[in-house]
Amino acid sequence: MVNRPHQIVIVGGGAAGITVAATLHRKDKRLNIAIIEPSEKHYYQPGWTLVGAGVFDRKVTERDEKDFIPENAQWIKEYATRLLPDKNTVVLKSGEEITYEYLILCPGIQIDWHKIKGLEASIGKHGICSNYGYQFASYTYECIKNFNGGTALFTCPNTPVKCGGAAQKIMYLACDNFRKRGILNRADVRFTTAGGTLFGVKIFADALAKVVERYGIKTDWFHNLKEIRGDKKEAVFEIIKDGKPVEEVTIPYDMIHVTPPQSAPDFIKESPFANQKGWIDLDSTTLRHKQYTNVFGLGDASGTPNPKTAAAVRKQAPVVAENLLQVIKNGSLSKPSEYTGYGACPIITAYGRLILIEIDYTHNPVPTFPLNPARERYSMWLLKKYLLPWLYWNRMLRGKPC
């Protein structure tokens, strides 16, 4: 078996992998970095909500991965399948082994489409859509545009998800579209969610409750989607009580937007790096692995209790880069750089309106701008539509401060 040694190996070349590689590269061009990433394309996933709302063409969210691999890094275009920390080795799908001195784990979150019976066979047709896949996001807009009254369901699962607000944003945009077309009064819009609240922080939950009321949305709490019968246009939910399913309800629909269940990638779950729930077991401040001191992690696969967002990655990548360089230089972390749990979720509430939710580990709002953070604003919509995509492609993925 071939064995290729590297100083730093990064698993995953998405938002987190490229940002941390570029940040390291800017700090020290002599580092020997390899990025294991199977995809030829890089996606700006936060743009998929606007694709689903008909604001962006999906093409604007896709670029060539090769254009973002820092010049000193080697791109290994492959899947990592096994992690062997006792041998400092990553095994690829081909069976090839890559050894490292330092490892950065950031393979993102796994979308478990298969956990909802009937979904894989019917997604992308018969009014079943999801913004959680590049290939499906444009169909969401088809469903919204072609909806002429009836029942529109927007689901949210009982697992952690990337961008917790994405299930709601597309619902509010759909309602605004229905309102503009004069059909909102003929629409039975339902937020069918496994959770019991609109948001875990009261001032934002209260602000979103007003939006829900304005559009006349019904909230079906503790409804966890289990099955979709595409031919009959029926969705089956289990009702959760005290953490357990107690009964089943079937709701007929005309369109359904699915936020699918998600989990840590299987090869992380099966590795010694996983915590009890399968996520990478990191110190939540230093982002260093709790047991393996030559290993760091960031992004959606991490077990840290922050919102799983690209905004979190923006703050995590410099922390990982600084702490890793300190360990390389001194062999220890005497003055660690600290991640405070920052994450942001721009909740679009209408075409042209947005509440910019920014919180940290304390669950208190940490607004970037000195404004009431719970207000819907046109300025924040402009930020989401124009400034954030530009910052992502031109600053964050280049390892520049942003």
Ligand SMILES: Cc1cc2nc3c(=O)[nH]c(=O)nc-3n(C[C@H](O)[C@H](O)[C@H](O)COP(=O)(O)OP(=O)(O)OC[C@H]3O[C@@H](n4cnc5c(N)ncnc54)[C@H](O)[C@@H]3O)c2cc1C
């Ligand atoms: C609909 C939607 C809306 C969103 N809205 C927002 C928003 O408004 N604001 C915000 O900040 N965030 C938002 N996000 C979340 C944001 O996109 C993610 O949090 C961010 O991309 C996480 O970065 P990551 O690198 O951890 O994961 P990703 O960017 O998903 O990258 C993971 C990479 O790992 C690779 N990979 C997977 N398995 C392997 C393997 N076995 N071996 C090697 N490589 C592998 C993948 O190919 C991928 O390139 C949204 C996401 C979605 C889907």
